[in-house]
Each structure stands twice: as structure tokens, then as C-alpha cells.
Amino acid sequence: MRFENMTDAIGNTPLVRIDAAVHGLRNIDLYAKMELLNPFGSLKDRAAWNMARPLLAQAVERGDTVVELSSGNTAKALAVIAGMHGLTFKSVTNRMKVTEIKDLLLLLGAEIDELPGQAECLDPSDTDDPLTRMYHRLAESDGGYLHTDQYFNELNVDAHLNGTGPEIVKDLDGRAPDYFIACVGTAGSSTGVAAALRQHNPEVRVVGLVAHKSDFIPGIRTIDEVHEVGLFDPDVYDEVETITADDAIDGLLTLVRRCGTLAGPTGGGAYQGAVRHLRAIDAQLTERRTAVFIVCDRVESYMSYLRERRPELFGRPPRRNSLRTVTDAEVRQAAVVDVAEAERWIAERRGLVVDLRSPFAYQALHIDGSVNIVDEIFAELLHGGLPFGRRQPVLLVCPVGEKSARYAALLTRMGHPDVRSLDGGIIAWRDAGAELVRD
Template sequence: MRHDDITEAIGNTPLVRIDPAVHGLANIDLYAKLELLNPFGSVKDRAAWGMARPLLAGARPGDTVVELSSGNTAKALALLAGMHGLPFKSVTNRMRVPEVKELLLLLGAEIDELPGRSECLDPADTDDPLTRMHRQLALEQTGYLHTDQYFNQRNVDAHAHGTGPEIVKDLDGRAPDWFVACVGTAGSSTGVARVLRQHNPEVEVVGLVAAKGDFVPGIRTIDEAHEVGLFDPGVYDRLETVTAEEAIDGLLTLVRRCGILTGPTGGGAFAGALRRLRAVDGSLTSRKTAVFIVCDRIESYLSYVRDRRPEIFGRPPRRNTTRTLTDAELTAAPEMSVEAAQRRLGGTDTLVVDLRNPYAYQALHLAGSINIVDEVFADLLHAGLPFSRRRPILLVCPVGEKSARYAALLHRMGHPDVHSLAGGIIAWRDAGAELVRD
């Protein structure tokens, strides 16, 4: 197979049957759509090329391709921009996987890390720096070619014209009975679902979101998903959560049993698919078919897996981690309302620890607080209590989810007076409480 341009190799990825001995389903044939075999390594190759192609056709010397992305879209766009002799800028506040950042730098990308509550844009939030960045990019004569993946319909169209029809073709003109996809920008799940329903209106579309407070690369929580312009809950017959542990379990099965070098997103899709399909498999009276998407490759996520499963790499299990908290401990996590926190801070030597990234902290924070990024804070806790038990502690994060987990863990570790700020910095701001800038 000969191509004149690497972009001609985007798409037409294999649909591979998963061995029933691996998944254990008696009445369902399960297939993986191997988007990791796109030339740049992920499902985002399709959308990146679809969005960038018209912009690159009209590019002028000195233009810069720019996207709000911290992962696969940024990688694909950096390569496409380079092929056209243009620079690429990744704007993000979620560069949380070291290998991804290093790869983008290798590709020549400029990384502009900004503060903000989320990587997606909330147009109603005039104080969010990412929203301000979006407005700046929208101005004419800026020299930026903004692909706008969270709102660009070409993101969806790339899958409506490519991924979806390919699945139908490889199933001999039929749509599957179930389609399972993780929700990131929602482009692939929305585009594929549109096509599959044209061939089978009864197909069940399962969208997978990350469990709240959990981090699975490429999968958003339901709150984050609602901030994506392309996300429409009506696309999905079911929206279910998947945890980081489930994603890694699925990843390991696909890698070790199927020879599919998937990253955590594909592992999460496999785990979510099995959970849903096992619930209905026993009641089926005829043969059915299901498809899930393997979004990208494992190589960029070794540190992510190593942090959560150190024993795989011959390292001892990490002590004092939020991943070992029980549901009961999380439910009982000590929280403090904004009003109670204001009273507390006015009369005690409470230490306020802000767990957000340093850019967000510099933009706005509680007076007198210190900034320890959540990943660094997690490392501190592995060695034991980092603070005196005699000093009250108030933990702060964007919306109170991560800080509640750390408060529960510190409580387990024996700290008698630790609380999470309920609702986080957002609740504090919305209550009109004072915030300061550095």
C-alpha cells in the first residue's frame, strides 16, 4: 500500500475480534476498533486532520496552529503543522502526563500552561483565563489558526464520515447492537453513534465518563463533559462511570491477553463494555455484536500506570494513597462550609493548603494559603503526615472533590483536625469571599 502523504494513512483502522476466552461472554461477539493504529497513534488523528485541513489550506507565513489540548489532539496537530512549515501551540492547564509533555516538546510544540478550572471553556465564566484565551483567539488578524476541538463540528464529522462507516463496512453492512466509547471531546462517540443509528436504530450507545475525583487520561468526568460544546447527553442511551483502576485492569488484559498495546482510555472502554455486556449476556437468546474504541497507545502512559501499579515494575506498593480509601471513608470525609471556614480562618492558625496548579493559584487564592500541587501533595503523604497534628489544616481544590479525598486520607492517617473546603475555590468565590492574586 503506497501513499504520497502520511495523512492518506489516517483512518481505515482494523476492527479486531476479542477472543471469547478473554471476555467470557457467551452470546456477544466483542470487537475493538483499533484507532491506536492511526499514523500519529490515536483516534484524534482523524479529527485533527479534519479540523486543520481547511485552515492549513489558507495558512500564511507566520501563522500558528493553536489548540486547547494536553494530549493526542495536540500531538496530531503539532505533526500536521510541522508538515506545513508552521509552529504549533498547545494551550492547557491539564498537562498531567510527563511523557505527553516531553513528546510535544520533541515535536517542536510550544506549551502554554494557563490557570483555569478546567481545560474546556465555560463561555459564561468571564474570569476563567482559558475563556479569555478563547476570546483572544477569536479576534481577527491574530495569526492563530484555532482548530477549536471542543466546539468544531468537523470533529464530529471526521467520525461520521470515517470511523462509523468503517465499523459498518467491517461488520458486513450491519451496525453493532452495542457501541461503547469514552467521552473526551465527544467527537468520536457522537459521530459514530449518528452513523450506527442510521443502520440500526436499536443500537445501544454507552458513553463512559471518569469517576468524580478520578483521573483517567482522555476521559472526562460528567461535570467536565458538560463543559464541552460538542457533548450532548441525548446521544447516549447510557452514561456510566469508569475508574482509573478499572481502566488499568482493562489495559492490562488487552495488552497481555490480546496483544493490543492500548492506553488507559482503551482499557477503560474495554472494562466499561464488559461491565455492561455481562449484565445482559445471560438473558440473550440470539447472537449479538458489540464494538468499543481503542483510542491510543500505552507508551505515553507508563508513568501513569507505574504510579498506580508500582508492583508491575518491581517497586513496592505506595503507602498512604487516596486510591485505597473506602466508600465509607469518602462519604465521611471531613468538610467545612465557606462560612465556617471564614470563621475558622479569622481566629486560628489554620494552615490552608491549595492543591491547584501553580498558574491557577497565582491568579486567585485564599489569603495566607500555600500552594502544593495535588500530585506533589500525594508524594508527601506517601512518607507520612507532613504536618503537625496540633495544627488545623484546610485543604482547597477547584470544586472540593480532590481536597475531600485528601482530607479523608489525612483523617485515616491520624490528623485530628483536617477539613476540605466544601465546594472548593468556586464556592468560596461564589460566596463573595476574599481572594487575592500574586
């Protein structure tokens, strides 16, 4: 394969069978459309390219900014496409929740505008949804924007009607599958693919998956939110079913661990929702059927999402010299000095004063002659062993004398014979009227 542009590599993704030993369905062949193999990492590459392509020449001429209401894959694809054409991209979002995607967008040179959160006091004048607010903002500016409008742009659907859908039919030897299961985000892919499949076989059953209302699954809307989407037409779906974040992660783990498919939560949700839906049907079947679901994107962008919801997946062996292992009994035995004694100790230059507070706070005001090693870095150092010699006397300082006492106990346990903690911390120091300096 030889291409002139990365955008030429969009589409023509493989359709891969999921091993029956994994999904356990006896009479249904289950296939995954591997949209995670698109060059910018997701299904949204197709829609982003299809929506932006016809407008790019003019936008380049005028130097427009590409803008979209997106907090995920569409923003990522558009940021790449904009960059390839020398344009800037701006993502407007009401709460970008996935930090990796936020960082990736910034890396790609995108601007991110976060809309305000919900008001605590009711403001009757504030009744607009994010999309309407964005339209207002675009209307107020004198042009200069290429707005792809993914929630209302028919080209979003067309990308799948003419691409994703027909590819599935071709790979199934010219037949449409009996079941198509898709998560509903912009509704572009499910609507487009469903239409393409039904052109071949009007009997295709289409299942739309939405997120449980109290859950957040990146890229999937809840049952209420889908009604805000211009492309959402309830008649496309024979059934709309709900999946939870737990379902999505369970499915993700199956795909990642057993199917060689590094899917993100949307793909995981589609798999889990598909198997759940098909299991009931499978039991009644006497002949073979085919089902297809979409793996939308890749797992790597969702590590923080997974870590937050399933911390046990990331369990690591305990590290040595960890502060967490210090017992209260050890802390009680740690040496402490009060402010008056500490002032004498320092005046006589008897040892090293280590201030464990943040650099910002240290620079603002600190005890003269102290050095700053912020606690989290100090903790890192201690995992490796003592960061100073045993003959070096040390006084530890923190805000209230609590952390410093724990570290004094830990250093004592590590074999340091001459370490002490400032009782009451730097707040007691200040309250006693002792001197604080800034350089």
C-alpha cells in the first residue's frame, strides 16, 4: 500500500470474527468492525474527514479556524486534519473528562474552551444548551471559522452510509448481517451503517446502545442526551438498550485480554451490549445468524478513566520505605522539637533543615537556611534509600508537624540516628512570631 496522505488511509478497516469460545454464542457468528485501526485512532476519522474535506480549500485560503463541539475522537481527528492543512483547531466542550485526550489535543496544538459548569443558584436567563451557545458565538464572530457541526451534519452519516456500511456488506460476501449493534454518540455511524445494511436487507435488526443516566462512558450519550442530537432518529433502532460503565469496562477487558483487540470503553460497551442482547436470541435459534458491532477506538487514551473506576486492575507490589507502612507507634517515638528549641538548633547551625512544603509556598516564605524538598519527591527519594548521610543531623518541617513526624519516624526506621520534626510545623513557627524570609 502506498499513499500520498495519511487521510488516504482512513477506512477499509478489517471485519474480524470474535472467537465463539470467548462470546459463547452457539448459533451466531459475531464480527467486530475494527474502526480502531483508522490512522488517527477511531471511527471518527471517517466523519471528520468527510465533513471537513469539502470546506478545506476555502478555509485554507481564508486562514479559518476549524471548530467543533467535541471532547473526544472527533476533536482529535479534526485537530490532526487541521494541522495537516496548516489550520488551527479549537475544541469547545462542556467538560472534557478524559485527561489523556485533553493532553493529546494540546500536544496537537489545539485550543480547548471549556464552557461553564451548571449554576448553583438558578439563573432564569441561562437556558441555552452548549450547542446553541456555540452557534451564538459563531454568529457573533465575523466568520473565520470552519464549523463541522457533527451533531447535525449529514456528511457525518454519509461517511458511514458510503464507507463503513458497504465495507461490512462486502466483507460478508455481499450479505448484510442479521444484527447490527452500535453505541449512540453523534448517531452518525449507527444511522449511516444501518441505512447501508438495510439497502441490502430491510430485515436487519439494529440495536442502539446508550449509557445509563448516572454513568459516564466516553463517546456514548445517555437516553436523554440522544434527543439533543440532530442526527438521532429513534426509528433507526429496533431497540434502544442501556449499558453501564461497568458493562463497558467488562467488555473492554474481554476484547483487550482475549481477542487481541485494544479497544476503548465504547468498543467494550458495544461488545458487552451485543453479547447480552444476542444471548437471549441465540437460545431460540435453529439456523446460523450473523451479527456485527463496532470497535470505535483504542484503549490507551482511557488509562485514567480505567484507573479511577477499577483501581484494582493497576495493583502494584508495595515499594520499600513507603510512608504508608509507618505505624502510629513509630510516629509517637519520633523525635520532635518545639519552636524555641528549633530556633536554637538552627541558630547554632547544627544540621540540615528540610522544608517538605510545595516550592511555591516555600519560595513565598520559609525558615532561613532551609532547603526545599517537596514531600512527594522526598517520598520518591526514600524509596531508593537515605538521601543524606547518617552523620548529617536533620530537622524536618511541614505545615502542621504531622507529615514531618511521619517522615522522621520513617528515617529513624531506615537507620538515621539524628532526625527530628518541628512540632506544630511552620504554622506554629509563624504563630510564635519566629522569623520567616523570602529570597
